[in-house]
Amino acid sequence: MSENRWVWQCERVIPSETGASSPILQEILDQLEKQAWIQHDIFSVHLAMEEALVNAIRHGNRLDTSKQVHVACRVSPELIRIEITDEGEGFDPSSVPDPTDPAHIEAPSGRGLMLMRSFMSRVEYNDVGNRVVMEKERAKQDNQERE
Amino acid sequence: MPRQQRLDVSEVGDVTVVHFRDQRIIEDLGIQEMGQELFHLVEGEDRKKLVLNFSSVGFMSSAALGKLITLDKKVKARGGVLKLCSIRPEIYEVFAITRLDRLFDIKADESEALAAF
Numbered sequence: 001m002s003e004n005r006w007v008w009q010c011e012r013v014i015p016s017e018t019g020a021s022s023p024i025l026q027e028i029l030d031q032l033e034k035q036a037w038i039q040h041d042i043f044s045v046h047l048a049m050e051e052a053l054v055n056a057i058r059h060g061n062r063l064d065t066s067k068q069v070h071v072a073c074r075v076s077p078e079l080i081r082i083e084i085t086d087e088g089e090g091f092d093p094s095s096v097p098d099p100t101d102p103a104h105i106e107a108p109s110g111r112g113l114m115l116m117r118s119f120m121s122r123v124e125y126n127d128v129g130n131r132v133v134m135e136k137e138r139a140k141q142d143n144q145e146r147e
Numbered sequence: 148m149p150r151q152q153r154l155d156v157s158e159v160g161d162v163t164v165v166h167f168r169d170q171r172i173i174e175d176l177g178i179q180e181m182g183q184e185l186f187h188l189v190e191g192e193d194r195k196k197l198v199l200n201f202s203s204v205g206f207m208s209s210a211a212l213g214k215l216i217t218l219d220k221k222v223k224a225r226g227g228v229l230k231l232c233s234i235r236p237e238i239y240e241v242f243a244i245t246r247l248d249r250l251f252d253i254k255a256d257e258s259e260a261l262a263a264f
Contacts, residue, residue, distance in 0.1 A: 054210065108213030108216055109209070111212060111245045112209045115244060
């Protein structure tokens, strides 16, 4: 992941409670609005962060209120990078079944990781599987004008 | 019948049309309540023809998709028909990526959905 000219950054620690991630999420989305990112990019970051934060709180920390979720975000004129770390045991992303497989298509859950990968430019987990780093490259100028 | 907190329900002929009150379908409680209210239409009120109109919905997470899949199963199990309509492009992308655009019958708008019964 290349070096970037960061123009905004923040770090927050949130409790493992549903809804606890709303303020930091809104803070980041507001920052993208302020820097005039297009709505599709903002939607993409919103969706990926929702899914990653739910994974960290519900599946990583298992709603254990003694555990926290660490969120770090940096924004450059061309890129947003988000790191989300939970205090759980981690997981192996390659073990998650393909939700589009006919055997899983009607499963009520298991689509978050696929959506994160589809809507972001890069999604990488650490070896333990309790930290995800996601990047979204800002849409090119042509797309900005079209928007 | 429980009071609808998350949905606006109306009838067009013998078809039940559902609009969502929440612009963002995200938080746990809201998704649980939305699911219960949708399931009640099918299991409690025996409604067999449903249209879910997403025109007011600007954002939804994958947890909400799970409720829609469960609803679809319940409707089909009772011999009913479920159609979705007026889904904005970003959310349609979510359905397409997860291939749920093939599982659900999705129409462009409400009139097209109603005409398809």
